[in-house]
Amino acid sequence: MSRQVLLVGTRKGAWKIESDATRSQWQIKGPMHLGAVVSHYVADPRRPGVELMSVGSGHLGPSVFVSKDYGETWTEASQPPAFSPEPNGSHRSVDHVFWLTPGHVCEPDVWYGGTSPQGLFRSRDGGNTWKEVLGFNHHPDFLQWRGGDKDGTPDGPKLHSIIVDHSDKAHLLVGMSGGGIFESFDEGRSWTPLNSGVAMDFYPPKEDGTEYEFGHDPHCLVMHPVQANRLYHQNHCGLYAMDRAQGKRWSRIGDNLPKEVGDIGFPIVVHPRDPERIWVFPMDGSGQWPRTSPGGKPAVFHSRDGGASFERQANGFPAQQAWWTVKRQCMALDQEPSVGIYLGTSNGQLWGSSDEGASWHGIAMDLPQIYSVEVGALP
Amino acid sequence: MIRVFLPSQLDDYTQGEREQHFELLPPAGGSLTLKEVIEALESRFRGLAFRVVDEHGNIRRHIAMFVGETMVRELSAPVNPDSRVQIVGALSGG
Numbered sequence: 001m002s003r004q005v006l007l008v009g010t011r012k013g014a015w016k017i018e019s020d021a022t023r024s025q026w027q028i029k030g031p032m033h034l035g036a037v038v039s040h041y042v043a044d045p046r047r048p049g050v051e052l053m054s055v056g057s058g059h060l061g062p063s064v065f066v067s068k069d070y071g072e073t074w075t076e077a078s079q080p081p082a083f084s085p086e087p088n089g090s091h092r093s094v095d096h097v098f099w100l101t102p103g104h105v106c107e108p109d110v111w112y113g114g115t116s117p118q119g120l121f122r123s124r125d126g127g128n129t130w131k132e133v134l135g136f137n138h139h140p141d142f143l144q145w146r147g148g149d150k151d152g153t154p155d156g157p158k159l160h161s162i163i164v165d166h167s168d169k170a171h172l173l174v175g176m177s178g179g180g181i182f183e184s185f186d187e188g189r190s191w192t193p194l195n196s197g198v199a200m201d202f203y204p205p206k207e208d209g210t211e212y213e214f215g216h217d218p219h220c221l222v223m224h225p226v227q228a229n230r231l232y233h234q235n236h237c238g239l240y241a242m243d244r245a246q247g248k249r250w251s252r253i254g255d256n257l258p259k260e261v262g263d264i265g266f267p268i269v270v271h272p273r274d275p276e277r278i279w280v281f282p283m284d285g286s287g288q289w290p291r292t293s294p295g296g297k298p299a300v301f302h303s304r305d306g307g308a309s310f311e312r313q314a315n316g317f318p319a320q321q322a323w324w325t326v327k328r329q330c331m332a333l334d335q336e337p338s339v340g341i342y343l344g345t346s347n348g349q350l351w352g353s354s355d356e357g358a359s360w361h362g363i364a365m366d367l368p369q370i371y372s373v374e375v376g377a378l379p
Numbered sequence: 380m381i382r383v384f385l386p387s388q389l390d391d392y393t394q395g396e397r398e399q400h401f402e403l404l405p406p407a408g409g410s411l412t413l414k415e416v417i418e419a420l421e422s423r424f425r426g427l428a429f430r431v432v433d434e435h436g437n438i439r440r441h442i443a444m445f446v447g448e449t450m451v452r453e454l455s456a457p458v459n460p461d462s463r464v465q466i467v468g469a470l471s472g473g
Binding site for chain 2: 057058059060061063076078080082083084085091093094
């Protein structure tokens with residue numbers, strides 16, 4: 001086993017939390033950017049020591065900061081993501097950078113960013129300057145995809161889950177809440193929806209009985225890091241899987257979760273080596289959508305068979321009256337033989353499991369509301 | 380001399396300096412506006428402008444700017460060579 005470091009972004013700044021070799025003792029380091037809204041804090045797997053952080057504020061505009069020394073010092077992007085006027089005359093402005101994804105391993109200076117409101121950006125210089133992916137942001141159908149400015153959620157509509165296919169740097173996928181899942185096979189110049197089979201309960205059924213092609217609300221999308229054909233996504237309307245070898249249609253594996261729990265949630269993670277194994281954290285999506293642990297009983301659900309069945313994993317979590325939930329980029333895995341799982345909660349708790357979810361222990365209990373958890377790298 | 384008063388939210392850019400002074404001249408063929416004041420701040424503190432003004436030149440939603448005691452919402456607001464300008468992070472809502 002080896003030591004781990006977690007990169008934690010919160011509503012009030014960012015922290016690093018380092019373990020010993022057993023992953024049982026943890027040391028909290030920080031804060032960084034105290035008071036700033038950190039939507040995503042990500043290490044670069046291609047360049048040791050490089051980390052990027054989305055930094056916003058209740059007052060100030062959005063920015064991105066770059067570190068090249070494992071977070072010891074930070075430099076602000078000289079040109080943060082910003083919208084140009086759209087062909088339809090819309091003049092949107094970036095409220096915050098919500099998502100950061102490193103580019104393909106063969107392009108070590110490329111990063112992708114997703115914003116609120118929805119927009120896709122790319123940096124080709126390690127995060128210093130950002131430009132719009134115009135094939136997406138200025139696509140003729142983009143306004144239909146994302147909906148109007150009144151269609152966003154109270155916290156703002158998001159572009160998230162930017163995926164660069166490890167086997168093909170030109171193959172990109174993104175999720176938009178709302179808008180749906182879209183993919184490109186030419187590095188972002190052209191895009192097609194990838195939402196077949198996904199429910200859209202919040203819209204009236206189409207009179208001709210066909211499915212909506214876009215307008216869905218994916219919450220989190222993952223591609224298996226080895227078998228790129230295997231995709232999973234947690235949606236506003238259920239939990240889905242797709243095996244590209246079987247076609248381009250999602251199947252609702254969430255039907256196999258307990259009915260009293262439901263299959264609504266935000267995060268989903270997939271085992272680094274076994275594409276059949278996933279973990280989700282369901283939330284209460286009934287009634288007024290409280291977005292809490294169902295019944296106040298937080299639990300992770302784990303599937304070992306691609307979603308055909310699930311087991312409840314809650315040993316160590318509060319047994320009752322715990323009303324927190326886990327946001328979409330707040331669940332992460334390490335690469336150890338016995339995979340470590342980490343999740344950050346809406347009430348500032350960081351939980352970990354060193355036995356693949358069989359038991360959970362508190363790592364940090366008093367952080368601000370957690371917005372992102374990623375596994376980083378140590379010097 | 381234009382005196383500019385800055386909020387604590389911008390301390391990271393100004394190293395905690397809350398007051399700045401500028402001697403600004405009107406642009407050729409025009410008159411001095413708040414836009415030139417923001418540009419002067421940006422030239423002194425790189426990155427500051429985008430945190431208070433968006434990509435389309437609009438003052439950000441939770442930022443207020445005053446020229447004298449008048450709150451202004453546009454960077455085209457006129458400024459005199461001896462104006463007092465204050466940038467404020469909105470306080471309402473706790």
